[in-house]
Amino acid sequence: MVTHPFAMSITTGAVPAADMRRYLEQDFQFVDSFTALLGAAVAAADTFEARVPYGKFLGQVATTEEKTYFHRALAELGGRTDAPAEPVTEAFRRLMDDVRTSQDYALIVAVLCVAEWCYLGWASRAVEPLPESFVHREWIELHEGAEFRAWVDFLKGELDRLGAAADEERRLEVLGVFRRAVELERSFFDMAAGQPSTAARSSNVR
Numbered sequence: 040m041v042t043h044p045f046a047m048s049i050t051t052g053a054v055p056a057a058d059m060r061r062y063l064e065q066d067f068q069f070v071d072s073f074t075a076l077l078g079a080a081v082a083a084a085d086t087f088e089a090r091v092p093y094g095k096f097l098g099q100v101a102t103t104e105e106k107t108y109f110h111r112a113l114a115e116l117g118g119r120t121d122a123p124a125e126p127v128t129e130a131f132r133r134l135m136d137d138v139r140t141s142q143d144y145a146l147i148v149a150v151l152c153v154a155e156w157c158y159l160g161w162a163s164r165a166v167e168p169l170p171e172s173f174v175h176r177e178w179i180e181l182h183e184g185a186e187f188r189a190w191v192d193f194l195k196g197e198l199d200r201l202g203a204a205a206d207e208e209r210r211l212e213v214l215g216v217f218r219r220a221v222e223l224e225r226s227f228f229d230m231a232a233g234q235p236s237t238a239a240r241s242s243n244v245r
C-alpha cells in the first residue's frame with residue numbers, strides 16, 4: 040500500500056487532475072466516518088492519557104483537513120463534496136461505522152492505526168522538492184512531519200499496549216480488523232487510479 044503507484048504519483052505531483060479529483064471526492068466521504076471514529080476513540084479509550092491525543096487530533100482533522108484542504112482542493116479540481124460513494128468507499132465507511140458502534144477500543148485503534156500509518160508510509164517517501172501544486176504538496180505535508188509521526192507512534196503504542204494484555208483469540212480478532220483495513224486502503228488507491236478492485240465486498244467486523 041505504501042508504494043502503490045497512485046501514492047507514488049502523489050509524491051511526485053504526477054497524478055492526472057481527473058484521478059486526483061475522483062480520489063479526493065471519495066476521500067472526503069471517508070473523512071466523515073474517520074472523524075466520527077476519532078470521536079469514538081475519545082469515548083472508548085481506557086485511560087485519560089489516551090483520550091487527549093484523540094481529542095487533539097480530532098480538532099485538527101475537523102479544522103484543517105475537512106474545513107480547508109478538501110474544500111480548496113476540490114474547488115481547484117472542479118470536484119464535488121457530494122459525489123456518490125464508490126463501492127470501496129462504502130466498504131471502508133462500513134468498517135469504520137461497525138467498529139465505531141462496537142465501542143470496542145482495540146478495534147477502533149486498529150483501524151485508526153492502519154489509516155494513519157499507511158498514510159505516513161507513503162507520504163514519508165516523498166523527496167524534496169515537493170510538488171508545486173498545493174493539491175499534491177499539502178496532502179503530503181498533512182501526512183508527514185514530526186507531529187504526524189508522533190501521532191502514528193502513539194497509535195502503534197496503543198495497539199502494542201492492548202495487544203500485550205490480550206489473549207490469542209482476542210489478538211486474532213484485532214488482527215482481522217487490521218488486515219481488512221489494509222486491504223481497503225490498497226483498494227482505495229486502486230479505485231483512485233481507475234482500476235477495478237475486489238476488496239469492496241461486503242464484510243462485517245463481528
Ligand SMILES: Cc1ncc(CN)c(N)n1
Pocket residue numbers: 066069070073154155158224227
Ligand atoms: C483512505 C484514507 N486513509 C487514510 C487517510 C489518512 N487520514 C485518509 N485521508 N484516507
